[in-house]
Amino acid sequence: MQHALRLSFFAFLLVALVSPCLALMGIGWVTPKEAKELGIELRVTDSGPNAHWVELEFKPEGRFKEFQHVSLEIADGEKLLLGYTTLKETREPGKVTVRFMAGRPYVDKITLRIVTGYPSNYSGHDLRLKEFIKSEKAR
Numbered sequence: 001m002q003h004a005l006r007l008s009f010f011a012f013l014l015v016a017l018v019s020p021c022l023a024l025m026g027i028g029w030v031t032p033k034e035a036k037e038l039g040i041e042l043r044v045t046d047s048g049p050n051a052h053w054v055e056l057e058f059k060p061e062g063r064f065k066e067f068q069h070v071s072l073e074i075a076d077g078e079k080l081l082l083g084y085t086t087l088k089e090t091r092e093p094g095k096v097t098v099r100f101m102a103g104r105p106y107v108d109k110i111t112l113r114i115v116t117g118y119p120s121n122y123s124g125h126d127l128r129l130k131e132f133i134k135s136e137k138a139r
Helices: 002-018 032-038
Strands: 026-029 041-046 051-058 067-076 079-087 089-092 095-103 110-116 123-128
Touching (some): 051 110
Parallel strands (some): 026 123
Antiparallel strands (some): 041 051, 051 095, 067 079, 089 095
16 A cells, blocks of 8 residues: 555656646846837837826747737736736737736836747746836836
């Protein structure tokens, strides 16, 4: 009985170690200059006195050919407030768009991640909103 239990435990560990769901995601920051070269557009427009509409648009080609989803993260410095929140995208021929509304005090704390690849080989392309919008617009 004890031998069977040990064997089951080691079989579970073996499966867990080779499972693609435990793979790490490679993540890189995208600067505004790189975003422009990659065809990424990030637009922020006013929505009343206290909020902004944020719209991210890109072509699912080249580096983004294996596009999976866009996720949103909110952090206060090193403190994570909200993470891995997948946004609903709109797909049209030749472009992918995500939109959301955010309160002005939070816009500079938001990072958008364009996730590409497959479960065993995901890549994240992070865009910090504060690098893409003028600081006076975020207030």
